[in-house]
Amino acid sequence: MQAAIANVKPRILVIGAGELGLAVLRGLAARSTELASVSVLLREAALQRTDEIEVIKQLDIAIEVADIADASAQALAGVLGRFDTVISCVGFTAGRGTQRKLTEAVLTAGVQRYVPWQFGVDYDVIGRNSPQDLFDEQLDVRDLLRAQTRTEWVIVSTGMFTSFLFDPSFGVVDLPARRVNALGSLDTAVTVTTARDIGTLTATIILHSPRFINQVVYTAGDTLTYADLADLLERVTGHSFERRALIVQRLQADLEQMPDDNLRKYRAVFAMGRGVAWDIAQTYNGVHGLAVTTAEAWARAHLDRA
Structure with missing residues (x-):
């Protein structure tokens, strides 16, 4: 099945269009010929942010509407299940429990591949009960993903x-x-890695051949x-x-x-x-000589x- 998936152009859904979400959308749009489609999931209120919507339209990206804060995991699964790859660009500001709920929705829907919002530090090394209690939810997400085999996952660790x-x-x-x-x-x-570089590198990592399957990939500007x-x-x-x-x-x-x-x-x-820090030479961009x-x-x- 993995070989079959690799040969099919994916339908990608990006959740959120903030600073990181727009950067990822731009990175994907730059490689649109390798994709079946790119869509973005926004809240109804986000449709009023005309500058962001104009950028999305210029990138020729379709818009899906759902409120990840209010919708149940089951309801979200109905939306996410129509896509092959889901990339979450919604961070801690979405509220406690949101990362777990999105992961549960992805797994319920049977999405082929998930990139959770883990664009930050190495939560495995930091461990539970750190001064930043929000990090424990990130470890919950990793536990949920590692406990199953139906949905592939890729975590992109970018630092600050x-x-x-x-x-x-x-x-x-x-x-x-x-x-x-x-x-x-x-x-x-x-x-540290800039949002722009994260967007470009995430798109490159998603489309890398051979596929990254169930692993953490590091970047560093x-x-x-x-x-x-x-x-x-x-x-x-x-x-x-x-x-x-x-x-x-x-x-x-x-x-x-x-x-x-x-x-x-x-x-x-x-x-x-x-x-919170790692050797640039061992990162994805370092190994492949990519400019950051x-x-x-x-x-x-x-x-x-x-």
Whole structure:
């Protein structure tokens, strides 16, 4: 059956059209001749976002409508079952339990291949009961997929979105103060990939021959330490940057003061340094020599140098 599936152009459904969803849709549209069709699943309210809808129409992508938050797994299965490959680009903002429900819907529908929303860290290495409790649901999804054999799955581990590393709200890069707040230590490393590269690489991974079946595939635009990050900021801006280490114990204490703060949860997890960084040479793009955007290239394109 696997050989037969490999020889048929797939009908692909992407769930969600946010930053990541649009990037994946663009990546798939660029290889449309290898696909039977590409569709996107949106909520009714998303149809009012005219800019996104216009992009989707220009890419010649069909629109399906369903509310993944309100619909049951059984109802969603009725939609997902019409496609060969389902790629979920709906993250934690969709609400607790959504990742499990989508996976249950995929399995109920008997979808041939599923790419769950796991575009991030290595949840297997981080393990359960980490400071970011949302990660446990990601492990639930992996358990559901590994416990069955009917639906193939591929997980694309990308590390942190590159833009998030520089986001003021994350608190690592403080441009006005010209300071880098290293999570854990200056030698702690983090892997990042831009949303655009994730979109291109996901499409390439899905269409790779021979097929990736029931495995985790890693990408990396860059893997760097927080000391490296400070160095690149100095090169890009022409200013000196203070380097300050926020040790794990301090970040855990900060989290205890505000235990529901998601950003504090993320900082504590990344400070531990487990499952958040990997060698670029061993990634899909590294092995195949594919061009990706480094953290410094992203910074040069997006940061104000004033």
